[in-house]
Amino acid sequence: MLRFDGVEIRQGSFCLRADFEVAPGRILALLGASGAGKSTLIDAVAGFVTPRSGRITWQGQDITLRPPADRPVSILFQDNNLFPHLSVAQNVGLGLRPDLRLSSAQHDAVAGALARVGLAGFGGRMPGQLSGGQRSRVALARTLLRGRPVMLLDEPFAALGPALKSEMLDLVAALAKDAGATVLMVTHDPEDARAIASETALVADGRVHPPHPTGALLADPPEALRRYLG
Numbered sequence: 672m673l674r675f676d677g678v679e680i681r682q683g684s685f686c687l688r689a690d691f692e693v694a695p696g697r698i699l700a701l702l703g704a705s706g707a708g709k710s711t712l713i714d715a716v717a718g719f720v721t722p723r724s725g726r727i728t729w730q731g732q733d734i735t736l737r738p739p740a741d742r743p744v745s746i747l748f749q750d751n752n753l754f755p756h757l758s759v760a761q762n763v764g765l766g767l768r769p770d771l772r773l774s775s776a777q778h779d780a781v782a783g784a785l786a787r788v789g790l791a792g793f794g795g796r797m798p799g800q801l802s803g804g805q806r807s808r809v810a811l812a813r814t815l816l817r818g819r820p821v822m823l824l825d826e827p828f829a830a831l832g833p834a835l836k837s838e839m840l841d842l843v844a845a846l847a848k849d850a851g852a853t854v855l856m857v858t859h860d861p862e863d864a865r866a867i868a869s870e871t872a873l874v875a876d877g878r879v880h881p882p883h884p885t886g887a888l889l890a891d892p893p894e895a896l897r898r899y900l901g
């Protein structure tokens with residue numbers, strides 16, 4: 672269980688409150704307008720910002736103040752964070768060892784992760800020799816390889832066209848299911864939530880509203896969500 676217990680996060684004059692939980696293995700979409708605080712919440716889970724009060728726990732353990740590298744999370748950002756001077760395999764290998772001194776079993780794991788995202792045989796290419804969708808797959812392979820139980824996705828596929836985005840969302844859902852991972856996915860698009868998130872939480876008015884089953888929430892949106900959806 673990923674739990675936000677009376678969490679209050681401040682960024683300058685902005686304040687976000689969160690008091691909810693996500694069951695293991697679930698995909699939760701965080702939906703909300705620009706500036707509502709979606710990335711702020713992700714940053715607090717990742718350890719890039721420290722809540723002013725409250726606790727974030729994973730499986731009952733308090734992770735609120737843990738250094739980012741010691742948290743049970745891996746993150747996928749929109750810009751994919753690939754290093755242009757490293758090969759695809761090296762970019763993925765960074766998920767295992769930042770110094771890239773990989774054992775042969777780890778090299779095999781890199782190849783396996785690339786195969787799992789449909790990029791078998793692409794390990795020797797440079798990121799500049801890939802399409803945007805393929806670069807997203809490389810970043811996803813690296814996230815996958817880290818084997819962390821919580822995946823944080825901050826609008827990772829926003830720059831992709833609709834067909835490719837839908838393909839990537841399906842891939843995320845399949846990989847998360849295989850790994851039993853809990854996923855927090857930031858999005859502006861209710862269709863992303865509908866595609867793969869069993870639950871959705873609206874981020875608005877300085878708080879994360881309680882998560883609801885996505886279908887029911889979008890079929891009969893409460894006032895704050897109605898305002899957002901227009």
Ligand SMILES: Nc1ncnc2c1ncn2[C@@H]1O[C@H](COP(=O)(O)OP(=O)(O)OP(=O)(O)O)[C@@H](O)[C@H]1O
Nearest residue numbers: 682683684685703704705706707708709710711712
């Ligand atoms: N380092 C910072 N210092 C001061 N204010 C900040 C900082 N980072 C974010 N903010 C403010 O916090 C608020 C929430 O920002 P956040 O990036 O979490 O929103 P968001 O919902 O992810 O938006 P978007 O969808 O545009 O990415 C905004 O008002 C933003 O200006």
